[in-house]
Amino acid sequence: MTDHWNAIRHHWQLLGPPLRPPPEAVEAYERELGLRHADVLLLGVTPELAGLGATMLAVDESANMIAGIWPGDTLTHKATAGNWLDLPVDPGGAEAVIGDGCLSVMPSSEARLTLFRAIARVLKPEARAAIRLFASPAKPESPEAVRALALSGAIATFHELKWRVAMVETGGAPDFAIPVKTIVERFNALFPDRVELSERTGWALPVIGTIDVYESSRAIYSFAPAAVVADEAACVFDDVAVASSGSYGLAERCPLLVFGSRSRG
Numbered sequence: 393m394t395d396h397w398n399a400i401r402h403h404w405q406l407l408g409p410p411l412r413p414p415p416e417a418v419e420a421y422e423r424e425l426g427l428r429h430a431d432v433l434l435l436g437v438t439p440e441l442a443g444l445g446a447t448m449l450a451v452d453e454s455a456n457m458i459a460g461i462w463p464g465d466t467l468t469h470k471a472t473a474g475n476w477l478d479l480p481v482d483p484g485g486a487e488a489v490i491g492d493g494c495l496s497v498m499p500s501s502e503a504r505l506t507l508f509r510a511i512a513r514v515l516k517p518e519a520r521a522a523i524r525l526f527a528s529p530a531k532p533e534s535p536e537a538v539r540a541l542a543l544s545g546a547i548a549t550f551h552e553l554k555w556r557v558a559m560v561e562t563g564g565a566p567d568f569a570i571p572v573k574t575i576v577e578r579f580n581a582l583f584p585d586r587v588e589l590s591e592r593t594g595w596a597l598p599v600i601g602t603i604d605v606y607e608s609s610r611a612i613y614s615f616a617p618a619a620v621v622a623d624e625a626a627c628v629f630d631d632v633a634v635a636s637s638g639s640y641g642l643a644e645r646c647p648l649l650v651f652g653s654r655s656r657g
Contacts, residue, residue, distance in 0.1 A: 548641030
């Protein structure tokens with residue numbers, strides 16, 4: 393997915409919550425894990441999370457994302473290119489693992505389980521991890537409901553709308569997965585007049601246009617409900633919980649999955 397992330401980094405500054413974690417979501421990581429004195433492993437290079445922990449190693453497959461959005465290495469906080477499923481960390485070398493939306497780029501249940509096992513390998517005994525989810529509701533919305541909400545001004549940001557459109561399509565899909573290019577296709581079908589959408593919502597056309605990066609993407613996202621992902625985590629970890637990440641737009645679908653290190657296999 394390197395080309396996908398290289399395209400996204402070019403309009404990173406136009407993205408916002410819920411795609412990027414607002415301050416209250418960042419605070420939730422600290423609240424749940426107590427990271428101030430921890431050696432933290434970050435999956436991805438989410439800049440809002442880059443200052444957490446006493447030390448941090450951020451791992452991302454895309455050198456372009458590291459160059460484009462990572463705030464820069466310091467003596468204690470560094471980023472490196474690497475594979476989340478084969479993390480460049482010694483067994484038991486991390487006091488905490490965090491990530492933002494990274495389970496949604498795992499396109500299947502088996503892929504998510506593989507990532508959970510990779511995290512279990514690097515966590516110290518009794519340490520914990522927290523990943524903010526992008527989770528479909530138990531009962532999916534209809535496309536008509538999403539369109540009506542958007543045009544009435546009831547949706548806070550374009551990026552919230554984008555995730556709602558994606559989640560409409562994943563309710564009956566295997567593994568709750570959707571090709572990224574399908575998201576823009578469904579959006580265009582629901583909102584053929586972007587000028588009207590901009591005028592009705594106040595969203596700038598360049599912000600709405602950020603969805604076009606999906607047109608040529610070969611990536612697949614998944615938006616499994618929080619209960620489904622928690623059950624998957626429980627196949628690997630004994631201690632699994634779902635915690636609030638705040639009250640921003642769509643926060644109810646973006647909780648933290650918090651899980652302990654005692655591996656079952």
